[in-house]
Amino acid sequence: xxxxxxxxxxxxxxxxxxxxxxxxxxxxxxxxxxxxxxxxxxxxxxxxxxxxxxxxxxxxxxxxxxxxxxxxxxxxxxxxxxxxxxxxxxxxxxxxxxxxxxxxxxxxxxxxxxxxxxxxxxxxxxxxxxxxxxxxxxxxxxxxxxxxxxxxxxxxxxxxxxxxxxxxxxxxxxxxxxxxxxxxxxxxxxxxxxxxxxxxxxxxxxxxxxxxxxxxxxxxxxxxxxxxxxxxxxxxxxxxxxxxxxxxxxxxxxxxxxxxxxxxxxxxxxxxxxxxxxxxxxxxxxxxxxxxxxxxxxxxxxxxxxxxxxxxxxxxxxxxxxxxxxxxxxxxxxxxxxxxxxxxxxxxxxx
Numbered sequence: 001x002x003x004x005x006x007x008x009x010x011x012x013x014x015x016x017x018x019x020x021x022x023x024x025x026x027x028x029x030x031x032x033x034x035x036x037x038x039x040x041x042x043x044x045x046x047x048x049x050x051x052x053x054x055x056x057x058x059x060x061x062x063x064x065x066x067x068x069x070x071x072x073x074x075x076x077x078x079x080x081x082x083x084x085x086x087x088x089x090x091x092x093x094x095x096x097x098x099x100x101x102x103x104x105x106x107x108x109x110x111x112x113x114x115x116x117x118x119x120x121x122x123x124x125x126x127x128x129x130x131x132x133x134x135x136x137x138x139x140x141x142x143x144x145x146x147x148x149x150x151x152x153x154x155x156x157x158x159x160x161x162x163x164x165x166x167x168x169x170x171x172x173x174x175x176x177x178x179x180x181x182x183x184x185x186x187x188x189x190x191x192x193x194x195x196x197x198x199x200x201x202x203x204x205x206x207x208x209x210x211x212x213x214x215x216x217x218x219x220x221x222x223x224x225x226x227x228x229x230x231x232x233x234x235x236x237x238x239x240x241x242x243x244x245x246x247x248x249x250x251x252x253x254x255x256x257x258x259x260x261x262x263x264x265x266x267x268x269x270x271x272x273x274x275x276x277x278x279x280x281x282x283x284x285x286x287x288x289x290x291x292x293x294x295x296x297x298x299x300x301x302x303x304x305x306x307x308x309x310x311x312x313x314x315x316x317x318x319x320x321x322x323x324x325x326x327x328x329x330x331x332x333x334x335x336x337x338x339x340x341x342x343x344x345x346x347x348x349x350x351x
Contacts, residue, residue: 008054009076020090026057053199062171072161081223100218103161107153115149141212228269239303295340
């Protein structure tokens with residue numbers, strides 16, 4: 001059996017050594033050569049990468065790769081893992097698909113219905129218009145679309161592994177919808193993040209396609225090998241402002257950046273789950289400065305060290321909240337590191 005798992009990337013990375021994994025440079029037509037096969041040869045929409053994201057790679061595979069039985073899509077920092085948290089091998093992929101039609105990430109769950117979840121970060125009207133296109137092109141699939149929009153579960157990241165036949169069927173369905181949608185949705189006024197509309201829409205549409213075609217699903221663990229570049233850059237910027245003592249500027253930038261890049265807070269972007277802690281630290285630093293109290297900034301000017309400090313203090317405060325007696329080590333920590341009552345009160349309120 002011929003199996004390839006294509007690793008979509010727009011930056012240099014260390015590809016897996018297993019030859020089943022094949023890097024593909026998505027958006028090759030819009031950037032410098034990274035040294036990997038690009039999506040800009042043959043029948044290609046590589047130039048649409050700013051609007052389609054990794055989907056330009058899917059289109060290229062659909063139109064230009066034919067001599068293959070099983071095809072998969074991973075990302076340069078996201079891969080399917082086995083129970084030992086290792087990258088799946090060719091044998092494991094083929095074994096999984098012997099009893100399933102398609103492999104996808106384990107479903108994630110929004111707080112409410114998916115339609116509201118999408119609308120909290122994107123233009124919900126674009127998703128509704130997508131539904132109208134489906135109703136026109138594939139009327140039998142429209143009730144499924146409506147059902148999926150009302151549910152809370154979704155598949156994140158456009159990752160999947162399936163037969164080339166099902167992959168081609170999915171791509172034909174997906175890109176026929178988007179070719180109509182492009183004529184109805186104007187993204188020229190969107191910022192660069194929201195212009196990647198079609199990549200965001202496809203995350204919900206994969207679930208619609210699977211349900212509408214009655215495919216048997218194998219949900220599999222996905223591992224993240226590194227944080228999203230934008231998340232890392234954001235944390236470095238926050239750290240620099242904290243080091244300079246610019247707490248108010250840091251808080252202002254924090255919320256402004258989240259407006260245009262809400263994705264950096266997602267579980268698979270903020271791998272170490274530090275962004276909520278950074279938000280709390282910035283608030284504490286500003287409050288302690290305004291009240292003239294020595295506290296967190298006396299411990300360190302380094303944001304990475306302050307995150308560790310916050311988590312330690314939080315653990316102690318949680319003990320107090322549960323009515324547990326503090327150890328001498330706990331008491332000494334609070335005293336030596338200038339933990340103010342203000343800090344404990346704020347942390348307690350955010351448990």
